[in-house]
Amino acid sequence: MKPFLRKGATALAVVAAAASSASAGTAATAPVFGAHTFAGGNWGGYVSFGSFTTATASWTEPSVTCNSTNDLFAPWVGIDGDGSSTVEQTGVETDCSSGSPVYQAWYEMYPAAPVYYSNAVSAGDRITATVTRTGTSTYQLSISDTTKGWSKSTTRSLSSRHSSAEAIIESPTDSYPAINGGVTFTGVKFNGSNLASTSPSALDADDRNTYTWIPGSIASDGTDFTISRH
Numbered sequence: 291m292k293p294f295l296r297k298g299a300t301a302l303a304v305v306a307a308a309a310s311s312a313s314a315g316t317a318a319t320a321p322v323f324g325a326h327t328f329a330g331g332n333w334g335g336y337v338s339f340g341s342f343t344t345a346t347a348s349w350t351e352p353s354v355t356c357n358s359t360n361d362l363f364a365p366w367v368g369i370d371g372d373g374s375s376t377v378e379q380t381g382v383e384t385d386c387s388s389g390s391p392v393y394q395a396w397y398e399m400y401p402a403a404p405v406y407y408s409n410a411v412s413a414g415d416r417i418t419a420t421v422t423r424t425g426t427s428t429y430q431l432s433i434s435d436t437t438k439g440w441s442k443s444t445t446r447s448l449s450s451r452h453s454s455a456e457a458i459i460e461s462p463t464d465s466y467p468a469i470n471g472g473v474t475f476t477g478v479k480f481n482g483s484n485l486a487s488t489s490p491s492a493l494d495a496d497d498r499n500t501y502t503w504i505p506g507s508i509a510s511d512g513t514d515f516t517i518s519r520h
Contacts, residue, residue, distance in 0.1 A: 321362060321462040323379065324400050326372040326493065334495025334503040334517050335458040337372045338480050338488035342455035345369055346420040347478040351393060353413040354467040356386035361467040364396070365459045365475070367419045369429070372493075374451040376400055379458075380419045380431040382411055386467055397431040399448045407433075409440045418477075423452060455480040455488070459495060459503060459517055466497045472518030484512030 326333040347367040354361075366381025380397040383404075393411035398404040411417070415437040422430045427449050434441035457478045478485040486508045495503040497519060505517040 322400065322403050323364060323366070323377070323398055323460050323462055324371070325375055325377055331496055332462065332464070333372070333456070333458045333460055333493045335456060335475070335493055335505050336478070336485060336490040336508070336515065337454050337456040337458070337493060338485070338490045339372070339454050340480075340488070341452045342369055342480045342488075343423040343452070344420065344482065345455040345457070345480050346418070347457040347475045348416065348418040349473060349475050351382055351384075351411060351413055351415045351417055352473055353470045354384055354386075354391045355470070356389060356391055356467050358465060359387050359389055360463050360465040361386035361461075362463045363459055363461040363466050363469075365417075365457075365473050367421060367457050367478075369421050369423060369455050370450050370453055371400070372454045372456065374453045376448055376450040378421050378423075378429045378431065378446075378448060378450065380421060380433045382417055382433075384467065391467065395433050395435070395442065397433070397444060397446075399429070399446050405444075407442050409435065409442065410438060411435055412438075457485070457515075458493070461495065461497070464496060464498060466495075466501075466503065466519070469519070472503075472516050474514065474516040476514045478513045478515070485515070486512035 364381045364383040366379045368379030371377035377400040385392045395407045396404040419433045432443040457475045480488045
């Protein structure tokens with residue numbers, strides 16, 4: 291399994307792969323989100339194992355305070371990546387490299403680099419993201435900002451194992467901003483089934499080897515949970 295790449299560490303092969311899919315948005319050379327590498331590592335949230343064909347979740351994009359220009363994270367939904375070396379994922383990145391939070395929606399067919407959309411995203415926006423396997427090796431990645439009234443969808447090909455589905459927060463830099471209220475995922479469903487009925491496993495994310503982002507219990511509706519720093 292390939293480790294996730296920290297900001298600035300993207301390989302030339304990844305850059306080339308990203309350039310080939312630039313028509314859907316802006317291809318990025320860094321950072322690269324990636325596969326789950328170790329417990330208490332770069333992923334926090336819930337993952338379920340099995341040959342899932344669709345994963346969907348919603349969240350309200352949280353307001354953050356940048357602690358450093360290294361702070362970077364994204365909530366996302368996807369298929370694969372825990373126990374496999376590919377991930378088909380889409381979400382919203384918050385990047386503090388400018389000193390202030392910058393929000394951008396993106397999709398990624400890891401190990402290719404993420405592709406960013408130019409549509410505006412702000413804290414407080416309601417986001418819904420869905421990844422659907424439409425064929426043996428084809429995926430539709432859709433994301434919408436219902437607050438601002440836009441949606442994006444792209445179909446891409448990748449040879450994958452279809453081994454898991456997840457709703458996750460991730461920081462390729464291992465450095466999270468202060469997130470007001472944490473991140474609450476709602477309506478999480480895999481193959482149309484409520485998260486709670488898909489035998490999910492909780493994952494804790496590391497934050498600077500000092501704090502831990504821990505997902506709370508799944509709500510009584512079977513689909514909602516909040517992940518917060520401890």
